[in-house]
Amino acid sequence: MKKIIHWSFLYFPHLGGISTHIDSIVRNIPEYGFEVITNQIPGTSKVEKYSDNTQIKRIPPLDYVHFPPKWMKRKYSIPYGVYSEFLRTLKQKRYFQNADFDVLHMHETDKNIFNLDIFLNTNIFSKLSCMNYDLDKIKKPKLMTKHFMFAEGYLHPKFEEWERHSFNSFENIIFPTKYGYDKYTRYFESTNQEKNVYYIPNSVDTTYFNYNSLSNDSKLKIGCVARLSPEKGQEFLIEFLKKIPDDVDFYWACSGSEKMIENLIQIFDKPNIHIFPNFKYEKIHLFYHKFDLLLNSTMIIANDRVIPESMACGRPVIAIDVGEHCHVQQDKTGFLIQPDINELMQLINAIKDDRERLEKMGLNARTLIENKFSNEVIIPKIKKVYDQISE
Structure with missing residues (x-):
């Protein structure tokens, strides 16, 4: 039996993101062993x-x-973070040097620590990472x-250099985006x-x-899953909250600062605006x-991930x-729209009463995900990479 080691700084099966990616691999290649x-x-x-x-090993x-x-006071978290990351990395690398495995599959480090270097004007965290x-x-x-x-959302030169x-x-690299694949090829x-x-x-x-059919309610319901940050369109969403018509419901699974989210809930206290703070990923399909x-x-x-996941549920996407x-x-x-709130509002007015059109687009979305992006289609491609590089 081949053994694959996945290396990721943070792993919870129901956390979303990289954890979901790893979980999909280990569940869909049962003939291999994983750590x-x-x-x-x-x-x-x-x-x-x-x-x-x-098996999961937490170092x-x-x-x-x-x-x-x-x-733990905030001022102690940075020096502790430097010490713990340094020591943990040494232990992990020693483990890999002595472990018996066929492929080491790494899922990159935590991108947020680079913001500390920029904030503190140092190179400590970049070098450590x-x-x-x-x-x-x-x-x-x-x-x-x-x-x-990194280069797309964080344009500071440190990120390009680190990337x-x-x-x-690594002689073998997988890019989940075509942009990344083309750029680095x-x-x-x-x-x-x-x-x-x-x-x-x-x-x-x-x-x-x-797949779940659209509701029979005549009122259009729009959903969003996004954290409060500039690259996730924070200002765009706030402008949208100001202009949502009364005959449209908006559901936002919002992550980020609890204080900021609470302020949004208080400011936009309307019966057709529903903001869910730090929504748990294991319930996202129901959302x-x-x-x-x-x-x-x-x-x-x-x-x-929210785009293909929602499409699998039969939901068309505005992006x-x-x-x-x-x-x-x-x-x-x-x-596909430009980041123009007026263009978004015009689109919503044009489609909000055309449920037949949305239902058909939802079925198209589900079919596309099943045929091109399902676990059954994608995971064998990763298994093929494992086999090729471990021969």
Whole structure:
């Protein structure tokens, strides 16, 4: 039996994002054994048997950066974060050097720590994070999935520099976005770097994210899943909240600062505006069933799971046209618009009474996800990569 090690700084099966990606792989390749190496967090054991073919190993020290205890003052979290990340990385790399496995599959580091370098005007966190990617002593096949393209949302030169450095120890790289694949295929060719580069989009569990017909209610219901941040269209969404007509309901699963979300709830206290603070991912499929149409307000080229997940549930999508949308096909599975609130309002007025059109687009969306982006289609492509690089 082949053994694959997944390395990710944070792993919870129902956390969404990278955790969902790893979970989809281990559940859909039962003939392989898997280990997930991740940070130890408060309230978890160091070793956990997740399934018949998967074991989770959480490496100390405890990760108080992402899960700070109430007793830890903010001013202590940064020095503790530096110390704990350094020590944890050393332990993880020593483990890989001695472990028996066929492929080490890395899922990049935490992008947020680079903001600390910019805020503090240092290189501490960039250099510390780059240590994670210096893996030359590990001679077995190594694979990285580049989930996030830093350069799109974070234009500071530090991110571009780090992004390129992160590829040095990896001969095999998966990009879930076509933009990332094209960009770095050109870069590797221009710098004479021999890499095996793959474009494999994220997959969707089409059983969990099941098709559900639109409601019979004549009132249009629009949903959104977005955190409060500029790249997720925070200002655009706030402008939308100001202009939502009374005959349209809006459901927003909003993550971010609890104080900021509470302020929004108080300011936009209207019967047709429903804001759900820090909605739990394990219930997100039920959230998609609440509305007829998803509004994705992301302002950068990103790897948003909410688009294919909601489409699997039969929901067409309105998305900002930022240059790449492999799921949203204009007037077939959704609508691409400019980041112009007036254009959005005109579109809503044009479609809000045409439920037959939305229902048909929802069926198109479901069919597209089933045929091109389901676990059954995508996971065998990842398995094929494992097989090719471990021969």
